[in-house]
Structure formats: structure tokens, C-alpha cells
Amino acid sequence: MRDDLPKPRAGEVILDIREVSGRRFLTPLISAALLASLAVGALVRWQNHQTAATARPQTGGVAAAPSPAERPGWTLTFADEFGGDTLDTSRWLDSYPNGERTHSNNEQQYYAPYGATVRDGYLCFTAERRSEGGMPYTSGMVSSYGKFAQQYGRFEIRARFPKGKGLWPAFWLLPETRAWPPEIDVVEIVGHKPNEALLSHHWRESGAGGRRHVWQTKTFTGPDFCAEDFHTFAVEWGPDEIVWYVDDVERHRATHNVPREPMYVLANLAVGGDLPGMPDETTPFPAVMEVDYIRVYQRLP
Numbered sequence: 001m002r003d004d005l006p007k008p009r010a011g012e013v014i015l016d017i018r019e020v021s022g023r024r025f026l027t028p029l030i031s032a033a034l035l036a037s038l039a040v041g042a043l044v045r046w047q048n049h050q051t052a053a054t055a056r057p058q059t060g061g062v063a064a065a066p067s068p069a070e071r072p073g074w075t076l077t078f079a080d081e082f083g084g085d086t087l088d089t090s091r092w093l094d095s096y097p098n099g100e101r102t103h104s105n106n107e108q109q110y111y112a113p114y115g116a117t118v119r120d121g122y123l124c125f126t127a128e129r130r131s132e133g134g135m136p137y138t139s140g141m142v143s144s145y146g147k148f149a150q151q152y153g154r155f156e157i158r159a160r161f162p163k164g165k166g167l168w169p170a171f172w173l174l175p176e177t178r179a180w181p182p183e184i185d186v187v188e189i190v191g192h193k194p195n196e197a198l199l200s201h202h203w204r205e206s207g208a209g210g211r212r213h214v215w216q217t218k219t220f221t222g223p224d225f226c227a228e229d230f231h232t233f234a235v236e237w238g239p240d241e242i243v244w245y246v247d248d249v250e251r252h253r254a255t256h257n258v259p260r261e262p263m264y265v266l267a268n269l270a271v272g273g274d275l276p277g278m279p280d281e282t283t284p285f286p287a288v289m290e291v292d293y294i295r296v297y298q299r300l301p
């Protein structure tokens with residue numbers, strides 16, 4: 001810990017603003033033990049004492065407090081803790097590249113700017129039954145295209161997801177070149193199977209009729225990922241393997257067709273589409289996906 005920072009008062013955490021490769025991020029200078037000792041709902045105050053965010057009370061379950069951003073053996077290269085009250089446009093687009101706000105896969109949402117909001121320390125994607133842009137639903141997304149991409153590293157999200165038929169939240173990576181595939185899906189959930197985390201990667205291989213798109217998905221059955229608790233999902237991606245973690249436990253490993261090019265990150269709440277099917281009368285709207293943080297690291301040499 002730097003020694004020129006003010007000492008935290010009871011119930012406070014001091015956050016240090018660091019800069020790496022021209023990108024700024026916040027580093028909580030606290031131990032896991034101190035963090036665990038903080039009361040739920042503790043006030044978290046930024047170093048400049050201008051912004052204060054209140055930790056959201058957790059209700060029941062095992063949901064741990066968010067881990068500190070520092071990880072031994074890794075350098076944080078990109079992070080958003082969503083501590084402000086607007087989306088940080090130095091890090092994010094609220095659309096696909098070139099302002100595209102719809103997507104393939106028969107998805108039914110228009111990614112409206114108002115579908116992605118930042119409040120109370122969370123990035124919120126709100127899906128609603130509302131016609132816009134030729135689609136019957138609006139929702140939200142972010143992508144770091146044109147702002148951040150990285151080859152290899154650890155890519156992590158802490159989030160909770162909405163339950164309901166036709167809802168399709170995801171955190172994933174796409175190539176900076178926009179030549180698809182490859183694709184790494186850190187996590188996808190379909191809202192009618194809330195305890196299944198889909199862990200996938202996509203590639204292209206030669207076959208009859210040309211180079212075809214191929215993918216592999218591991219379905220990890222775990223707790224209800226659409227309940228009150230937040231969960232973390234990460235990949236550690238290197239030249240020879242991709243390892244998927246759910247709540248910091250390895251759940252899948254791929255050692256073939258590993259992408260070897262810089263990729264940007266996306267998070268979104270899709271509605272409808274080939275994977276989840278269409279929403280039905282039981283699907284609750286508005287449906288909200290909340291993201292506590294997105295962090296990217298590079299392994300230290």
C-alpha cells in the first residue's frame with residue numbers, strides 16, 4: 001500500500017487511481033481480510049472524496065464481497081468498476097462497431113443507448129418490451145471495440161443475470177480485426193436454464209464446401225446464476241489454452257483452436273434469438289442484468 005494515502009476511517013475503503021499504458025483504473029488497496037470484515041452496506045469512498053458509492057446489501061446465499069482487483073502474478077490492464085453515474089465512453093461503446101445496434105442469430109433486441117446505464121456501482125442492462133429500430137424489444141450492451149483489445153490474459157466479469165425465457169446475457173470476446181470467428185464466450189446464460197453457464201469458443205476449419213464455423217460449448221451446471229447473488233466468470237487465455245473459471249473454480253479447458261490475435265470485450269443482454277428462443281408470457285419485463293465490474297489482466301513475465 002502506498003503510504004501517502006489517507007488512512008481509511010471505520011467502514012471506508014481507500015481506492016487508488018493507477019495508470020498503466022495510458023489507461024486509468026482503480027485499485028482497492030485493501031486486503032481480502034479487511035474487505036471481508038466490512039459490514040454489508042459499508043460506505044466506499046473514493047480517494048478524492050467526491051464520489052461515494054454504497055455497497056449493495058447481499059441477501060442470503062454465499063455471495064462473497066467483490067474481490068480486490070489486484071491478483072498475484074497478473075497486471076490489471078483494463079477495468080471498469082462502474083463507480084460513476086454514466087457510461088465511461090473512453091472505455092466503452094454502447095453498440096457494436098460502427099454504431100450497429102442490432103445483431104444476427106434472430107435476436108429480437110435493439111441495443112438502445114438508454115438500455116445501458118451506470119448506477120450504484122453497477123452497469124445495468126435493461127431489457128424492455130418496446131419497439132425501436134425495427135425490433136420488438138430494447139436492451140443494452142457495451143463493447144470495447146476501438147478502445148481496448150488484448151491478446152491473451154485474464155478476462156473477468158462479476159454479474160448477476162435476469163431469469164426468464166428468451167433472455168440471453170453474455171460476456172464474450174471478438175477479434176479486433178472483425179474477421180469472425182474466432183470468438184471466446186466467457187459466459188452465456190439462457191434465462192430459462194438459470195443454473196447453466198455456457199462456456200464456449202468458436203473457430204473456423206476447413207471442410208467440404210470451404211472453411212466452416214465450428215464451436216465447442218461446455219455446459220457447467222452450478223447454482224442459480226439468476227438469483228440474488230453475484231457470480232464471477234473468467235477466462236485465462238494463453239497461446240495454447242483457454243481455461244474458464246466460475247467463481248474462481250476451473251470449469252472448462254480447451255487446448256485446440258485457441259485464438260492468437262487481439263480481441264475486444266463485449267457484455268450484453270440479448271432478447272430472443274436462436275439460442276434461448278423467444279420470450280413468452282412468463283418472461284418478466286423489464287429484465288435487468290447487473291455488472292459489478294469487468295477486469296482484464298495480463299500475466300506478469
Ligand SMILES: [Ca+2]
Pocket residue numbers: 081082083121122291292293
Ligand atoms: Ca462495481
